[in-house]
Amino acid sequence: MAETLPSGSESLRLAAHGITLHAVAAGPADGPLVILLHGFPEFWFGWRRQIAPLAASGLRVVAPDRRGYNLSDKPAGIAAYRLDTLADDVFGLADALGRDRFAVVGHDWGGVVAWHLASRNPERVTRAAMLNAPHPATLRRYARTHLQQVLRSRYVAYFQLPFLPELGLRASGFWGLRRALRRTSRPGTFTDEDFRHYGEAWARPGALTAMLNWYRALRLSAASPSRVRVPVRVIWGDQDAFPDGGLAEAGAALCDQAEVFHLPAATHWVQHEEPEQVNRLLI
Numbered sequence: 001m002a003e004t005l006p007s008g009s010e011s012l013r014l015a016a017h018g019i020t021l022h023a024v025a026a027g028p029a030d031g032p033l034v035i036l037l038h039g040f041p042e043f044w045f046g047w048r049r050q051i052a053p054l055a056a057s058g059l060r061v062v063a064p065d066r067r068g069y070n071l072s073d074k075p076a077g078i079a080a081y082r083l084d085t086l087a088d089d090v091f092g093l094a095d096a097l098g099r100d101r102f103a104v105v106g107h108d109w110g111g112v113v114a115w116h117l118a119s120r121n122p123e124r125v126t127r128a129a130m131l132n133a134p135h136p137a138t139l140r141r142y143a144r145t146h147l148q149q150v151l152r153s154r155y156v157a158y159f160q161l162p163f164l165p166e167l168g169l170r171a172s173g174f175w176g177l178r179r180a181l182r183r184t185s186r187p188g189t190f191t192d193e194d195f196r197h198y199g200e201a202w203a204r205p206g207a208l209t210a211m212l213n214w215y216r217a218l219r220l221s222a223a224s225p226s227r228v229r230v231p232v233r234v235i236w237g238d239q240d241a242f243p244d245g246g247l248a249e250a251g252a253a254l255c256d257q258a259e260v261f262h263l264p265a266a267t268h269w270v271q272h273e274e275p276e277q278v279n280r281l282l283i
Contacts, residue, residue, distance in 0.1 A: 003197045006051040012062075013071075017085075017092030022071035023064035027055030032126075033099045034282075035090060036063040039108020039133070041177055041211055043070035043201045045194075046107065049275035050282065057283045064093055066110070068210025070201040081213040083136070083221035087116050091124065100124065105282060107131040107271060108242075109214055115251065118232065119225040127231040129282055132268050134243050135251035136224040142250055149244050159215040166208050174202050184241040185269045232258040235281055237266030237273065 005011060009026035024044045034054060038046040044063040054061045065072040067089050068081065075081075090113065094102050103126050106114030111133020118128040119135075134142070142149055159165050169176050177198070181190050190198075202208055232255045236248040245262065252258035261281055263274050271278045 003045050003048075006048055008055060009051055009061075014064075014093060014096040016096050017089045019067060019073040019075060019089070021064045021067070021073070021089065021093055023062050023093065024051060025060070025062045026051050027060045028058060029060060031055075031058050031060040033060045033062065033094065033097065033102040035093065035102055035104050036061065037090065037104065037106035037110025037113055038063070038066060038069070039106070039110045040214065041181075041198070041202065042108075043198075045070075045197055045201070047271065050105075050271060050279055053275075053279040054283060059283075060097075062093065062097065064089075065201075068213065069207060070204060074204075074206040074210040076206075078213050078216045079220060081210070081217040083113065083116055083217070083224070084120075086113050086214070087120065090117060091121070094124070101126050103127045103129075105129045105131070106133055108133055108268070112136055115228070116224045118230050119228045119254075122229040125230050127233075128228075129233045129235065130251065131235045131270050131278070132237055132240050132243060134247040135226075135228075135254055137226045137254065138247055138250040139243075142244070142247055146244060146246065149247075152242055152244065156215055156218075159212050165212055169202075169212075170208060174199055177202065181269070185267050186239075186265075186273050189267075189269055189272050226254050228255040228258070230257075233281060234258060234260045235270060235278060236260065236262050237268060237270035238262050238264045239266060240268040242268050 009024050012023045036047045043065045047063040068074045104114045111130040114128050115135045118125045234248045238245050248260050252260050266273045
């Protein structure tokens with residue numbers, strides 16, 4: 001692993017839900033467990049500004065490479081990336097760590113999984129935080145009344161195509177992915193050194209197709225239960241080029257107990273751009 005681990009952290013390989021997941025862990029072994037779930041097209045490295053501060057607060061922090069990403073296993077086939085399967089991976093990870101209950105934090109696709117976990121299995125999730133991620137039950141109904149959201153989500157339709165997205169995203173050293181991250185973030189958010197690490201993860205055999213299969217499996221995934229019983233905190237960068245800010249309140253409306261925090265100057269990549277504020281809200 002070429003990336004420099006955050007201070008005080010370690011690299012783990014854990015058998016979880018029938019596959020092997022790589023994860024970075026930090027903090028006291030007996031501290032309350034919090035699992036950080038990255039989104040597309042990142043890997044554990046997307047939480048590098050959160051791991052050490054959360055661990056220093058006394059939490060046991062575990063940031064896995066999700067199924068299909070970086071150093072974790074990459075099962076073949078679209079069906080291996082259903083939402084229920086992605087959620088069960090997280091429970092498998094907690095089981096491997098000897099924990100029955102845990103808190104979960106998710107960004108982007110990781111936030112979608114966190115919503116699903118919190119609504120489907122409140123007996124195991126103590127609380128949840130979602131960063132710029134819509135509740136799965138809200139997106140379609142929101143898009144029906146907000147044409148702008150349909151336009152923002154058109155890349156999802158492109159990702160359904162076979163082979164072509166892989167070819168396009170891999171071209172010129174993943175120029176398309178690098179351009180997308182740069183264009184949708186504040187200047188300087190992602191450095192050339194960051195992209196070197198991301199490029200190594202994207203180039204691993206089978207990774208790009210597995211990453212796209214998360215989107216392709218949407219049509220196979222059962223709808224998430226709507227109501228969320230566990231305490232929720234939604235953190236939203238308002239300059240997001242993908243999900244609209246109104247989806248933050250739409251998700252919160254489905255919760256028994258929810259707080260929404262808008263960061264007006266942040267984009268979709270909120271934990272990169274406003275790490276101190278995000279860390280404070282998470283802790």
